[in-house]
Amino acid sequence: MKVVVQVKLLPEAEQAAALRSTLRTVNDLACWVSRVAFARGVPREYELRQHTYAHLKAEGLGAQAAQHVIKKVRDAYTTLHANLRAGNLGKPKSRRRIKAASKPIAFRSEAAQPYDDRCLSWQYDQQTVSIWTTAGRIKNVSFACSGDGLKTLRDYRKGEADLIERDGVFYLIATCDVPEAEAYEPDGFIGVDLGIVNIATTSTGYQAAGRGLGRYRKRQLALRAKLQKKRTKSAKRRLKERSRRETRHVKNTNHIIAKTIVTEAERTAHGIALEELRGIRRRVRLRKPQRVTFHSWAFAQLGDFIVYKARRAGVPLVYVDPAYTSQTCADCDHVDKKNRVDQATFICRNCGVVAHADRNASRNIAARGAAVWTAGRESRVPATP
Numbered sequence: 001m002k003v004v005v006q007v008k009l010l011p012e013a014e015q016a017a018a019l020r021s022t023l024r025t026v027n028d029l030a031c032w033v034s035r036v037a038f039a040r041g042v043p044r045e046y047e048l049r050q051h052t053y054a055h056l057k058a059e060g061l062g063a064q065a066a067q068h069v070i071k072k073v074r075d076a077y078t079t080l081h082a083n084l085r086a087g088n089l090g091k092p093k094s095r096r097r098i099k100a101a102s103k104p105i106a107f108r109s110e111a112a113q114p115y116d117d118r119c120l121s122w123q124y125d126q127q128t129v130s131i132w133t134t135a136g137r138i139k140n141v142s143f144a145c146s147g148d149g150l151k152t153l154r155d156y157r158k159g160e161a162d163l164i165e166r167d168g169v170f171y172l173i174a175t176c177d178v179p180e181a182e183a184y185e186p187d188g189f190i191g192v193d194l195g196i197v198n199i200a201t202t203s204t205g206y207q208a209a210g211r212g213l214g215r216y217r218k219r220q221l222a223l224r225a226k227l228q229k230k231r232t233k234s235a236k237r238r239l240k241e242r243s244r245r246e247t248r249h250v251k252n253t254n255h256i257i258a259k260t261i262v263t264e265a266e267r268t269a270h271g272i273a274l275e276e277l278r279g280i281r282r283r284v285r286l287r288k289p290q291r292v293t294f295h296s297w298a299f300a301q302l303g304d305f306i307v308y309k310a311r312r313a314g315v316p317l318v319y320v321d322p323a324y325t326s327q328t329c330a331d332c333d334h335v336d337k338k339n340r341v342d343q344a345t346f347i348c349r350n351c352g353v354v355a356h357a358d359r360n361a362s363r364n365i366a367a368r369g370a371a372v373w374t375a376g377r378e379s380r381v382p383a384t385p
Contacts, residue, residue: 001311003178005152007145009129009170015141018133019170023163025134026069027107029056033073038104042081045074060134068114076105110165112173120161120172124154129172131163143172152176167241181314186271186373189318191366192261192306193325193358194275194299197343200257201358203366204264208257213250220246251301258305262313271316273369274303275325318376320368329353330363 011019033052037043040051049070056066080100083089090097119132127150130139145153156176164171191203199208220242227235227242265272277299310317326346328335334350341347346357 001178001180001308003152003156003176003308003312005145005149005157005174005176007143007149007153007172007174009172010142010144011138011170015138016170018135018138019131019163020165021135022133023111023113023165024109025059026061026065026113027109027111029059029061030069030073030107030111031104033070034076034104034106037073037077042074042077045071048074062119062132064116064118065113065132068116068119072107072114073105076107080105112162112164114160114162115172116160122153122157124150152178178312180311183314183316184269186316187269189271189273189366189369189373190261190265190268191273191362191364191369192275193362193365194277194302195358198358199253200261200302201356201362202261202264203359203362204268205359206260206264207358208260213253216249217246254302254305258302258309261306262309262315265310265315266313271318271369271373272306272310273318273320273365273372274306275322275365276319277303277322316373318369318372320365320372322365325361325364325368326357328364330355330360330367 009019033048033056036051037048040048042048043051049067052070053066056069057063061069084097084101089100115131121130123129126140127144128140128142130137131141153174153176156178157174158177159175161172161174164173189203193201195201195210196214197210199210199213201207223242224239227239261272264270307317309315324335327337327339329339329346329348329351331353332348332351334348336349339346339348340357342357344357346355346360347353
């Protein structure tokens with residue numbers, strides 16, 4: 001299981017200048033390689049290397065750095081073509097799709113540059129790294145990270161690490177291959193209903209209200225509107241800062257919710273049942289005032305956090321079909337659109353039970369999760385005649 005650990009570099013002034021110059025150089029050269037690739041119809045990596053490797057070496061890049069620049073460009077085009085095929089950039093004749101496919105990919109000056117073990121070495125006890133730069137290899141660059149992060153790096157780091165610069169600060173993002181815990185046989189399932197008013201509601205009674213996050217987003221939306229009207233460089237800089245701040249806030253909130261759910265499941269030896277919500281933004285039609293809230297709903301991120309935390313803890317997890325979970329009575333299985341009186345209230349037209357709508361839906365999801373798990377365990381071998 002792949003886990004990413006981010007460490008903050010603490011370079012001295014000369015070291016920081018060398019790192020900054022390196023990122024500028026490799027990304028400028030990546031833009032040049034991208035133009036060559038675009039002009040030649042984006043050839044395979046081996047052919048692209050034949051056209052660009054000598055020039056990259058002449059510009060002062062080491063052998064490994066040159067290889068990584070070429071591979072970074074080729075991977076970027078692979079991702080672009082995959083997005084075009086999947087329709088993620090719009091329909092075939094849409095303006096967005098034409099704009100993306102009609103020019104070479106460009107790389108920001110502070111974009112990430114991959115490093116392998118030939119270009120980067122770690123000294124965990126001293127919490128320093130030795131890293132290649134265009135000014136030569138620099139040693140004893142200090143880094144800072146949490147105790148858990150350092151232990152994960154020491155035990156499980158494997159593969160490449162990316163060097164990035166963000167707001168004048170340098171980070172290394174390292175990939176760690178952490179073994180998954182062995183999943184246990186669950187004693188029932190916890191259903192998780194994801195929503196906007198309530199971010200997550202479980203069948204055990206836990207509810208993460210979205211009121212605070214909604215107020216925060218509404219305030220950020222108003223501040224963005226004010227800054228967008230100014231159209232100045234400083235306003236654009238502030239917009240980027242606020243966008244990143246909002247992203248971090250939402251991410252931290254989702255981490256807390258996911259950890260709470262997984263911890264509860266692990267403590268009670270239960271599994272987790274999640275709704276399969278992929279493609280919901282294409283299926284649902286909304287009035288204009290609701291669109292900003294709906295499209296800023298980070299359900300996919302929360303789901304991903306729950307999945308990876310569950311896998312790391314050995315908690316069984318299944319996906320279920322969310323259809324009619326909000327209209328079905330968890331007590332008598334009666335399905336009726338009128339059962340959902342309003343956003344928060346569920347009243348069954350058949351048995352008369354009154355419940356919180358999200359709690360009722362989470363119970364339905366838990367029941368479906370148990371059914372999916374049982375179906376997966378049933379033998380499909382035909383009976384012997």
